[in-house]
Amino acid sequence: MALIEIRGVRKAFGEHEVLRGIDLDVNAGELLTIIGGSATGKSLLLKIMMGLVPVDAGTITFDGREVTHLHERDWIEVRRRIGIQFQASALFDSLTVFDNVAYGLREQRLLPEPEIAQRVSESLAQVSLPGIEQMAPGDLSGGMRKRVGLARAIAMRPDVLLYDDPTEGLDPINVTRVNRLILALRDTLKITTVMVTHNMASAFTISDRLALLHEGRITDAAPPDVLRAKHEERLAPFVRAAEHAMRNRRESMAP
């Protein structure tokens, strides 16, 4: 059974039907990337997986438990197992890096204070930023802010990590760095990963599977090579963008 099962999920805002029957499985341990045109509902789907937006119809099952209509306080328990990195890193600028990374652990009273310090330092090391606890977010580069956002998410030891455009606005070196980090976290912490990205080179390079969100439905969900071989018109722009970027070696994951 898949870790997350989405069946027949529909969501409209007024007359605007954004999701028209989403069926999607997320398997434990995989890195699944949702691709699609602008405003097709990719970020919305991540929010729905976190229980942040209620659906109009359909079901979501997490680790065998249907969570579609959970009460807010029960969602909190489920959300503890799901980390998210938002498009903007969403750090609190008035807090130090330490307090930012410790935020969720303290808020949910998950660990005593000495263990929090240990967990924060481990999490910063895992994103290759050891020892920056006392820095202010304002003094960090864009790439570092993203990695601190990630450290905050992994400090909670989630089973699943959702990334909303993790490489957006980064230069090629930092794109490669973040991509490597996403893979390393999946492999070392065994985190099931769902990513939304506009960066097709990243999507086609690091994903185990890609899911195309097209006209309100997941029309294709398969490994990158399988999608590439399909030669479907709806997939062509994404495949072309990936091949173009990879040909130009703008964002290479090669060691």
Ligand SMILES: Nc1ncnc2c1ncn2[C@@H]1O[C@H](COP(=O)(O)OP(=O)(O)OP(=O)(O)O)[C@@H](O)[C@H]1O
């Ligand atoms: N809370 C909301 N209220 C009204 N409309 C919304 C809301 N959330 C999302 N939408 C609409 O749903 C559509 C999909 O939005 P979403 O942000 O998920 O798109 P996306 O595929 O992630 O887009 P992009 O690739 O451009 O970032 C958009 O038309 C958006 O305006």
